[in-house]
Amino acid sequence: QQQVKQSPQSLIVQKGGISIINCAYENTAFDYFPWYQQFPGKGPALLIAIRPDVSEKKEGRFTISFNKSAKQFSLHIMDSQPGDSATYFCAASSPGNTPLVFGKGTRLSVIA
């Protein structure tokens, strides 16, 4: 059972464009939604995270949009740069000391 569905699987964006990655979840008990960034040959690292009490969180060029009623959240990368080329994972967790549930990842390529 895939609890967090992520799309697209891969994405190619022109330099300066907007990259958008979407995730949907089913478990309404989820209350924490992080995004992880993974460069080739490295382990994933936390990029940005949101809780359902806000609809948007912005950190630099990275923004999470959250739609509680639709049970969806998305990552927007503004002014995408070649250095943003990486695999991005969405994730979710619920209260009660349980592990994160990860989406299957999106490989982003930003081309000049």
Added chain:
Amino acid sequence: NAGVTQTPKFQVLKTGQSMTLQCAQDMNHNSMYWYRQDPGMGLRLIYYSASEGTTDKGEVPNGYNVSRLNKREFSLRLESAAPSQTSVYFCASAPWDQETQYFGPGTRLLVL
């Protein structure tokens, strides 16, 4: 702080051989995890340890065993390696709430 360290970085095994992947963290985290990452499959949780002295199965535990040696160390053992266990293995740790996971650099395992 070294964060999360994993040894070895790369290993080649023959089918049927055994080996132990080592993981250590110096962040005084309570929780530790083992994932495998395969193309198109994302991060799949093998086992985790929410606290010292406890271990629990994740999504894909078959063929693996773990030991939480102490608060710092969490090892993953393959008793009889199979080609299907060829993968990149990541160890991660998290503080008590398990929300933010910190990943190691990974171990690349090839089973022939």
